[in-house]
Amino acid sequence: MTDPFLAEPPSSSVPDKGTGLRILVVDDDRTLREGCVSVLQMDGHAVTATGRGDEALDLVRRKRFDLILVDLYMTPISGMEVLKAAVEAHKQVIVVVMTGNPTVASSIEALRAGAWDYLPKPFSASHLQVLIGRAAHAVATTKDVREPVRPAGLVTQSGAGELMSLLGVSPTFRKAVELAQKVAATDASVMISGESGTGKEMIAQFIHKHSRRTARKLVPINCAALPDNLLESEMFGHRKGAFTGADRDKAGLLEMANGGTLFLDELTEMAMPLQAKLLRVLQDGVVRRLGSETQDAVVDVRFISATNRDPQEAVQQGILREDLFYRLRVVPIKLPPLRKRVEDIPLLAEYFLKRSWERHRSHEASAPTFTAETIAFLQSRPWPGNVRELQNVIEHVAVIAEGGRPIAPDDIPIYDEAPVGDGDAGFPAAIMNEAFHSAKDSLVTHFEKEYLARLTARAGGNMSKAARLAGIDRTTLYRLMEKHGFKRDALSGSSE
Known part of the structure; x- marks a missing residue:
């Protein structure tokens, strides 16, 4: 172990403040064990430590940890026994085995038994911190999958x-x-x-x-x-x-x-x-x-x-x-691609807004909502970056939006799309990867959706006004809206 591990830790266990991982360190080498605890606690993690395998078995069966660091070679109860007991008790726990004798056979055996990774000794504080950073990402990803927010239609x-x-x-x-x-x-x-x-x-x-x-x-x-x-x-x-x-x-x-x-x-x-x-x-x-x-x-x-x-x-x-x-x-x-599943955009947008609001904002503040015109505008965009781009745009909106207020089309950030050539601003670049007739159909579809979104926004959701602005009758307007998945009932305003 290197010098950063030699600082005396304040204690072997601290209460979980919810800001870091819940970590168990199991090693019969006191210097290494206390060094790990010191580094992990300074990084804001809640750490419990023990030098005995039997205590570790009792802890993993009674408590839930996000991460367990365990020495592979301990007596009389080995780290492999602790590993197997931890995985059996909590399938989602991340276990990293530490060993001063990292053989191929022992490493593979540990991985097959459910270890997430192994850490050869000696290792530095920075090495440990990098590994914990990876583990924290894995824990966060697992929690996102295990406890998703479920809006209607999910x-x-x-x-x-x-x-x-x-x-x-x-x-x-x-x-x-x-x-x-x-x-x-x-x-x-x-x-x-x-x-x-x-x-x-x-x-x-x-x-x-x-x-x-x-x-x-x-x-x-x-x-x-x-x-x-x-x-x-x-x-x-x-x-x-x-x-x-x-x-x-x-x-x-x-x-x-x-x-x-x-x-x-x-x-x-x-x-x-x-x-x-x-x-x-x-x-x-x-x-x-x-x-x-x-x-x-x-x-x-x-x-x-x-x-x-x-x-x-x-x-x-x-x-x-x-x-x-x-x-x-x-x-x-x-x-x-997202442009060919526009009926999914309202569901995705609502889901990403709720997730992003909960991640970045106070739980006391009520989340903003999309107006019907905004949903229509989102459906009109080409989204060359697909679902990932939509997610990033909605997260941007959640960060700057005011709680409890409706989100208007002008609140949606529109990033410049790379032009195909002179005069092609707004031309979806992905269309150029399609055959001629398919590209033509895609371009017409793109134009119709963009036009409808901007038209309904200008008309404030009033379909009579929108039809007059477009120079078409309401029946034709409704038919176009239904063709492209726009919600007729949500966008219909007073008929003047």
């Missing part, structure tokens, strides 16, 4: 002791969700395609949570976020000495996902040589670490992949191996 499915929530009533989205439900119970490989921000990772989580592998990990990796050599090391692991800085053997994510699911995000960004190596794992489950000349492990992993490209076009362009494509795309799921 479609819910329960499984594996947790509530998984998917928002949407549009036929195209429900079709994707229903297919995800059907395939979840199998071990079939799933390939999810769709534009960025459509919810591909959410569908992957949904499939895993409803699968028979839900007791094991869903291990995600973004193939576009890492250089090729680092991606290979992360996926397959490496042997000591495989490259500069490889001072110990390290199991890769494939081994960590054994018995569970590996989520390959942005699959088409993976280099071709690495695709060939992955294909070997798909064929026989054999993992060979970077720098190894022998078989290191045989794994049983379910694969879910995702891409924002058309995967078949990626094959034709030579950036995705055809044999890998067919191996991973046993069941394809395509998620529609």
Whole structure:
């Protein structure tokens, strides 16, 4: 341990103030144990510490902790026994095993028993803080999934002791969700395609949570976020000495996902040589670490992949191996962009507003509400960033809105869209990826929705006035509104 751990902690336990994690530290090394407590308490966490395995067993069965740091090698009760008891008592607890002798076998055994990660000794205060930061994010994500806010119309499915929530009533989205439900119970490989921000990772989580592998990990990796050599090391692991800085053997994510699911995000960004190596794992489950000349492990992993490209076009362009494509795309799921599921926008907007208001504002202040014109305006936008963009826009609104007051169309921030060419301001760039006739239909649809939203806003929701401004009769106006999912009853004002 390094010097930052040598400060004397104020006590081995502090009350939970709700500002940090509830953490249990179990280690028979007093200096290390008290050093961990000191660092964690200074970061605002509620910490309980013990040096005895029997006390730890009693604590994990009686109390609920967010995170447990436990030494793997203790006597007479080992850290492995504490790990298994903790996971059995509370499935959502995050357990990190600490060990001064990090062998491949012991690390994999701990991961298979339910450990979230392992921490080799000696480690620095900064190393511990980085790990706790990752754990805090995982705890927050788990709580969001387990205890969602459920507005009217929220479609819910329960499984594996947790509530998984998917928002949407549009036929195209429900079709994707229903297919995800059907395939979840199998071990079939799933390939999810769709534009960025459509919810591909959410569908992957949904499939895993409803699968028979839900007791094991869903291990995600973004193939576009890492250089090729680092991606290979992360996926397959490496042997000591495989490259500069490889001072110990390290199991890769494939081994960590054994018995569970590996989520390959942005699959088409993976280099071709690495695709060939992955294909070997798909064929026989054999993992060979970077720098190894022998078989290191045989794994049983379910694969879910995702891409924002058309995967078949990626094959034709030579950036995705055809044999890998067919191996991973046993069941394809395509998620529609938000502009093609406009009937879901009111539900999504209300949900994001409530969540964002509760996160950023005082609970005493009543949440603002959307006017009918604002909902119509939201439905008219092209949303190139899809659900993720809508969520960010609504969060912006929640931060600056006044409690109890209606949100008008002018309160919605509109960010400049990248023009396709001169004079193309407001032209949805995504349309240029479509075939001519499809692009033409999309552009007409975009114009009609934009026009209707601005028209009804100008008319203050009065349909008679709106029809006069547009130079069309009310029947035609109502027909256009119904075509694009606008709520006729919500937008109808006095008929002058």
